[in-house]
Amino acid sequence: MILADSEIATLKATKTIGIIGLGDMGLLYARRFSQAGWNVCGCDREENYEKFSAEPFEVLKNGHLVSRKSDLVIYSVEAENIAKVVKMYAPSTKLGAVVGGQTSCKQAEIRAFEEYLPEDLDIVSMHSLHGPNVDTTGQPLVLIKHRASDASFNLVESLLSCLNSKHVYLSFQEHDRITADTQAVTHAAFLSMGVAWHNNNQYPWETPKWLGGIENAKINISLRIYSNKYHVYAGLAITNPSAHEQILQYANSCTELFSLMIQNKGDELRRRVFAAKQAVFGKLPKDHTLLLDDNLLQQYSLSKIPPEGKQPNSHLSLLAIVDSWSCLGIVPYDHIICSTPLFRIFLGVTEYLFCTPGLLEECLEDGLSKTSFRQDDLNFVIAAREWSSIVSFGDYGLYKDRFVKTQNFFMPMIGEANKTGNEMIKTILQRVAEREGGPVAGQE
Numbered sequence: 001m002i003l004a005d006s007e008i009a010t011l012k013a014t015k016t017i018g019i020i021g022l023g024d025m026g027l028l029y030a031r032r033f034s035q036a037g038w039n040v041c042g043c044d045r046e047e048n049y050e051k052f053s054a055e056p057f058e059v060l061k062n063g064h065l066v067s068r069k070s071d072l073v074i075y076s077v078e079a080e081n082i083a084k085v086v087k088m089y090a091p092s093t094k095l096g097a098v099v100g101g102q103t104s105c106k107q108a109e110i111r112a113f114e115e116y117l118p119e120d121l122d123i124v125s126m127h128s129l130h131g132p133n134v135d136t137t138g139q140p141l142v143l144i145k146h147r148a149s150d151a152s153f154n155l156v157e158s159l160l161s162c163l164n165s166k167h168v169y170l171s172f173q174e175h176d177r178i179t180a181d182t183q184a185v186t187h188a189a190f191l192s193m194g195v196a197w198h199n200n201n202q203y204p205w206e207t208p209k210w211l212g213g214i215e216n217a218k219i220n221i222s223l224r225i226y227s228n229k230y231h232v233y234a235g236l237a238i239t240n241p242s243a244h245e246q247i248l249q250y251a252n253s254c255t256e257l258f259s260l261m262i263q264n265k266g267d268e269l270r271r272r273v274f275a276a277k278q279a280v281f282g283k284l285p286k287d288h289t290l291l292l293d294d295n296l297l298q299q300y301s302l303s304k305i306p307p308e309g310k311q312p313n314s315h316l317s318l319l320a321i322v323d324s325w326s327c328l329g330i331v332p333y334d335h336i337i338c339s340t341p342l343f344r345i346f347l348g349v350t351e352y353l354f355c356t357p358g359l360l361e362e363c364l365e366d367g368l369s370k371t372s373f374r375q376d377d378l379n380f381v382i383a384a385r386e387w388s389s390i391v392s393f394g395d396y397g398l399y400k401d402r403f404v405k406t407q408n409f410f411m412p413m414i415g416e417a418n419k420t421g422n423e424m425i426k427t428i429l430q431r432v433a434e435r436e437g438g439p440v441a442g443q444e
């Protein structure tokens with residue numbers, strides 16, 4: 001429960017909030033909390049101490065110093081390191097404090113808290129379902145009351161209320177299942193596009209094949225992911241066991257649909273894809289308005305080449321996501337309350353392809369009869385399988401290596417892609433907010 005203003009004022013005067021890990025998300029939280037009038041302290045690795053001298057909150061040298069004086073400690077470190085970091089600082093936690101974390105998959109985080117924190121401490125965890133450069137307003141924020149009194153939970157919820165996000169209450173198990181369905185498989189699709197373009201040695205904005213609104217969304221989101229830190233995507237996929245199954249299903253769906261195309265098994269392909277369409281989109285109301293359309297996305301192009309009419313495209317990446325949702329029994333709309341901006345965009349372009357009259361039929365026809373996309377699709381299948389293997393091996397080193405190679409390939413365009421991507425996301429989020437009647441989020 002968010003407390004009354006007078007009670008929040010008392011908490012602000014008496015409680016100290018500690019953030020361990022002042023990277024992108026930790027810094028966002030620490031700045032916002034201190035701007036809202038909370039007493040905040042934080043730390044990063046000791047060797048980074050000097051970097052934070054201009055911050056408006058107290059910066060300490062390490063997590064022991066943060067833990068011993070904070071009434072609420074939030075760990076905002078790499079998922080890969082969470083157990084190690086919690087083990088290190090947990091014994092220094094102040095008596096009676098509440099502890100939480102921001103990692104994207106909660107199983108490893110909660111396990112670390114249970115193993116290393118003294119039993120008398122409360123655990124309330126959280127997850128902002130957006131990146132550090134998105135306005136927090138109206139975005140989903142998951143709150144997990146794992147082991148806590150109402151007073152502890154109210155402290156956490158009242159503190160987080162300054163972000164103006166939409167609070168979603170889940171257990172850690174529900175959180176991990178939903179984010180595997182939404183985030184992990186979304187990232188797998190866009191990561192695979194990047195690797196496929198890289199392996200084909202082509203910048204998609206340089207070839208007339210990739211023109212049009214849907215292609216702009218694919219390119220901008222893929223490059224946005226490759227502009228980020230690899231550990232964010234590695235952590236949320238590798239530490240979440242449900243994500244392994246989803247990503248494998250995605251790779252299998254890509255393989256099987258592509259196999260049907262190259263064998264020219266049109267009837268089987270259509271049967272399978274239309275059954276998936278029915279499972280995923282069948283219950284949408286007749287008057288359902290599409291979130292996205294090709295015209296809206298047309299303006300967000302990185303290409304200098306003027307559009308020259310429609311190019312044939314099988315849209316294998318989009319066919320495969322609907323097929324995998326269908327095979328896994330996932331209805332993505334059930335998770336919309338817990339969706340990230342990238343997931344909404346992925347769902348938006350997929351919905352556009354599947355629900356615009358005639359478009360799905362056209363792309364299946366292209367997939368079966370045109371060969372111009374075969375090489376791209378083959379590379380896409382290989383990339384999806386590669387990501388699935390890397391995630392299932394749980395190998396962060398391999399993940400980093402694969403990610404960074406493709407990141408380097410796209411480096412010359414990352415700055416411009418982020419600018420265009422930010423504009424695109426801003427427009428889409430405004431549209432989401434208008435549609436849902438909630439607060440309008442902008443870009444920071």
Ligand SMILES: NC(=O)C1=CN([C@@H]2O[C@H](COP(=O)(O)OP(=O)(O)OC[C@H]3O[C@@H](n4cnc5c(N)ncnc54)[C@H](OP(=O)(O)O)[C@@H]3O)[C@@H](O)[C@H]2O)C=CC1
Pocket residue numbers: 020021022023024025026043044045046063076077078079081085102103104105127128129130131132229231232235236
């Ligand atoms: N970025 C995003 O879009 C989102 C990320 N998350 C999750 O939030 C968490 C943080 O992500 P993000 O901020 O992006 O990542 P960053 O890499 O930017 O931040 C993590 C920070 O923690 C520091 N750190 C590592 N070990 C310690 C330690 N022992 N003591 C103090 N600081 C330490 C890191 O230092 P160093 O770099 O030197 O290792 C780094 O500065 C991750 O678990 C991520 O999955 C959640 C929502 C969105």
Ligand SMILES: O=C(O)C(=O)Cc1ccc(O)cc1
Pocket residue numbers: 103104128129130131183186232236340341342343
């Ligand atoms: O929107 C997305 O999917 C992002 O890529 C940003 C992101 C990354 C990690 C999270 O835990 C939450 C959001």
